[in-house]
Amino acid sequence: MSNAPHILVIDDESQIRRAIRTILTEKGFRVTTASRGEEGLTLAATNEPDIIILDLGLPDMDGVEVCARLREWTQCPIIILSVRDSEHDKVAALDAGADDYLTKPFGIEELLARVRVALRHSTSRQGAQTKLVKAGSLTIDLVWHIVKRGEEEVKLTGTEHKLLAYLAANHGRVLTHQNILTQVWGPADANHTEYLRVYMRQLRKKLEVDPERPQYILTEPGIGYRFISDG
Amino acid sequence: MSNAPHILVIDDESQIRRAIRTILTEKGFRVTTASRGEEGLTLAATNEPDIIILDLGLPDMDGVEVCARLREWTQCPIIILSVRDSEHDKVAALDAGADDYLTKPFGIEELLARVRVALRHSTSRQGAQTKLVKAGSLTIDLVWHIVKRGEEEVKLTGTEHKLLAYLAANHGRVLTHQNILTQVWGPADANHTEYLRVYMRQLRKKLEVDPERPQYILTEPGIGYRFISDG
C-alpha cells in the first residue's frame, strides 16, 4: 500500500528502532529508520515522511538541533522521545518546533494515540490543499466543487458535478450506464439511461472544445462512458 | 477589544482555574473559565477561543464526552489536564479529538510550551488562508473582526460576522449548506437552511453594490454558497 502514512524514526538505540518499526508496521504504516541525526535529516528531505519520531539523545548531534534544522523547511509533525524528563528539556524541544514530547519508557498505546493525533494534524493541513484531476485545459477540483476550463471557471449544477466527479475519479475506466446511474442518481434510477444522455450532453457542451467531437467524455457504444485525463 | 489569543479553561477546581488564569493572563492571553462541562461547551460556542484547556474530571459530564461534543463542530486545539495517568485514559481522550494530554501535577513552563505548540497549530491552520480578504471595495479583517466597505466600517451582528468570516476564510470555494450551518450555527442546526437564506440576504444588503445581483456572495443552487474575492 503506497499511500499508507509514512513515518520516519530517528533513534540511536537499535532495540527501540526495531520495536517501534514492528509496532508501526503492524498498524499499517510505512516506516523508515535512521540511527544518527545527519542521516535522519537526509531521509526526511528525500522521503518526505508524514510524521517524524525523534529521539533527543543522538550520538552525533543534539535532538533539539535536529528539530530546529527540520523546521527550517518542513511543517511535518515531530514527536520527541526522550529519557530526559526535566521541564527544561521539554520546553526547549517544544519551542524548537516539536509537536509532542514523550518520556521513555512510554506505553505503546499512548505512542500510537499520539501518532494518530499527529496524523490528524498533517491530514487536516493537507485537506486545505486541493486535490486536482487534470485533462487537457480542464482542471477538476473534486473537493471544492470547482471546475476550470483554462483560467475561466465552469459553472456546474449539483448533478452535473456529481456525475463529472464520478467520471473523473474513475478516469480511464469504462463505466457502464447502470454503474454511473446507481452512483450518481441512486439505485432507483439505475435504468434511466435518458438522464445520462441529457447530462452527458450538458457536460460536453460546458467542457469540450468541440462538443460534437468529445475528447474528454467518450462514448462506449452499448456499454457506457469513459473519462480521459492526463497522466 | 484585543486580538490577543483567547484561551478557555474548563476545570472544576477553583484553585487550578485561578492559577492558570493568573499565569496565562500574565503572558498576555485573554482567559475565560468554566467550572462545568455544559458551561464550557456554551462558552466555546459563543466565545470561539483559540485554545481550550480541559480537565477530565468534571462534575456534570465526562471530559472525553466534552471533547467529542466540541469536535462535532470545531477544530480548536484541546489540551487535556488530568489527574488520571493511565494509558487507557490518555488514549481515550486523544482519540476523542484532544491534541495533547498533561498529567497533574504539571509544570507551568511545560503547560505554556504546550500552549505555544497548540497556538502554532491553530495559526498555521488559519495561516494557510490570508488574514485580510479583499473583494472589490470590501475589506474583511479576519483577525480583528472588522469589515470595511470602502473607508467606512460595516456594522455586522454576531451571527452575520461569523457567517461572513467563514465564507471569506474559504473564499473561492463552494461551501455546502450543511457545512456552513454546522460551522456557524452548530451541528444541531445543520438542516435549517432557512437561516442561511435570511442571513445571506442581510449580508448582501449590507455588502453588495446591487444586492439583487450579488458579485461577492454567490449562490450555488442545490449545493450552497461561495464567496468571491480578488486575486
Add this chain to the structure above:
DNA sequence: AAAAATCTTGAAGGTATAATGAATTTCGCA
C-alpha cells in the same frame, strides 16, 4: 444496403429550491 438499435440534440413543463418581505420570538442589557 436497408433496417434496427443506440446515441445526440433541442426544447418545454413541472418541481424543488432560493429570494424576499415581514411578523414573531428570543436575548442582552440597562
Add this chain to the structure above:
DNA sequence: TGCGAAATTCATTATACCTTCAAGATTTTT
C-alpha cells in the same frame, strides 16, 4: 422588569434545475 436589537419563523414570489419527450444523427446489425 422593560426596552431594543438580533435571531427565528413564516408566507409569498421568483428562479434554476431536473425530468420528460420528440426528432435527427450515428453506429451496429442483418
